[in-house]
Amino acid sequence: MKSILFLFNNYRYFESHKKKFILELSKNYKIYVLIPRDSQYVLDYRNIIFLRYHFTRRIKFFSDIYSIINLYFLINKIRPDIVHAFTIKPIIFANILSKLVNIKLISNFSGLGIIFSKKNLKYKFYKFFFIYIVKLFSNKDNIVITQTNYDKNLLLKYQLFVNSKFFIVPGSGIEINKNITDNNNKNDKFIVLMSSRLLKQKGLDIFCKISNLCKNNSIEFHLIGKIDNSNPDSYTLNEVKNLIENSNVKWFGYQVNTSYFYKRCDVLCFPSVYGEGIPKSILEASSFCRPTIAFDSAGLDEIIIDKVNGYLINKSNILGILDKIIYLYNNPKIKIKLGNFAERLIRDKYNINIVNSIMKQIHQDALK
Numbered sequence: 001m002k003s004i005l006f007l008f009n010n011y012r013y014f015e016s017h018k019k020k021f022i023l024e025l026s027k028n029y030k031i032y033v034l035i036p037r038d039s040q041y042v043l044d045y046r047n048i049i050f051l052r053y054h055f056t057r058r059i060k061f062f063s064d065i066y067s068i069i070n071l072y073f074l075i076n077k078i079r080p081d082i083v084h085a086f087t088i089k090p091i092i093f094a095n096i097l098s099k100l101v102n103i104k105l106i107s108n109f110s111g112l113g114i115i116f117s118k119k120n121l122k123y124k125f126y127k128f129f130f131i132y133i134v135k136l137f138s139n140k141d142n143i144v145i146t147q148t149n150y151d152k153n154l155l156l157k158y159q160l161f162v163n164s165k166f167f168i169v170p171g172s173g174i175e176i177n178k179n180i181t182d183n184n185n186k187n188d189k190f191i192v193l194m195s196s197r198l199l200k201q202k203g204l205d206i207f208c209k210i211s212n213l214c215k216n217n218s219i220e221f222h223l224i225g226k227i228d229n230s231n232p233d234s235y236t237l238n239e240v241k242n243l244i245e246n247s248n249v250k251w252f253g254y255q256v257n258t259s260y261f262y263k264r265c266d267v268l269c270f271p272s273v274y275g276e277g278i279p280k281s282i283l284e285a286s287s288f289c290r291p292t293i294a295f296d297s298a299g300l301d302e303i304i305i306d307k308v309n310g311y312l313i314n315k316s317n318i319l320g321i322l323d324k325i326i327y328l329y330n331n332p333k334i335k336i337k338l339g340n341f342a343e344r345l346i347r348d349k350y351n352i353n354i355v356n357s358i359m360k361q362i363h364q365d366a367l368k
Helices: 011-025 061-078 089-102 120-138 149-157 204-213 236-243 259-264 280-287 318-330 333-352 353-366
Strands: 003-007 029-038 047-055 082-086 105-108 142-146 166-169 190-195 221-223 249-251 269-270 291-296 310-313
Touching: 003 011, 003 061, 003 089, 003 105, 003 142, 011 029, 011 353, 029 061, 029 089, 029 280, 047 061, 082 089, 082 353, 089 105, 089 120, 105 353, 142 249, 142 353, 149 166, 149 333, 190 204, 190 249, 190 259, 190 318, 204 236, 204 318, 221 318, 236 249, 269 280, 269 318, 280 291, 291 318, 310 318, 318 333, 333 353
Parallel strands: 003 029, 003 082, 029 047, 082 105, 105 142, 142 166, 190 221, 190 269, 221 249, 269 291, 291 310
Antiparallel strands: none
């Protein structure tokens, strides 16, 4: 039986984004899933072998060298037919090892994030290092998956993976059969929801500013999301508390049952100003017939069609986002129209069965 090794930077991403796809593959292939050693609450799944490796989200030279050595011995021992790496740092490690161990590699980008968006010296160095490593170690037979055409074109702009085969896979997909709901919110308040990990790049500070600028007492701003202490871009608990206490935002913490909040909200606000792939929160909100108001950040125009299933606002135009929130509050029929189209788009393009079918075909072709 042929084998596939999946390389993750955290276990939660497996559970929230890739579990169903990998479980389907496990019916026909031997599956290994590598997760960081400090992963907690790891569940057992039939036909999936979980292995742990040394990993830190922060850039630490000696720690990262140790991670590569650790991965080298694991991969050399397993000798999988394919290594499938998710997110930038595991992709860097896997590209280095693809030359050392001579493995077939799938580099799967969920978004190019802040290293291609931020302009300060630290992130310029990270970008230079990423470009250098990929050019030095990437093999021509490797496969690259991006979620948007924007990310594919950006990689090619920097002459990365120029001899690799590219696939555009629209996100991780979403279950649609259980998510259809009445578009008419029965709340007394008009609820604007932000659902996100509490990273600085996601725009929590902007969301709080919008809530303070809004003078309509019938509009409420709700936040669900978790502090990610393992991510160097994460807010601390004190920073989040300070932002919330000085705003009109109600924070409900991390929620397993996000459906409850999508059903109750009227619109999703996505104030990130950095490069995104296909954010799952937009998929989830859309599946409940909720339109999204977002900044016109890299790649978001591939899931949000301005004035069709939501609104794209020029970056950092905070008042522009507030204007659209108030506009939808005053025009519920337009809100419903946008939400209905958002749900149809999810059904036709981002259905998890469609996305997983594309991913399975990529693996089948690579293993021939």
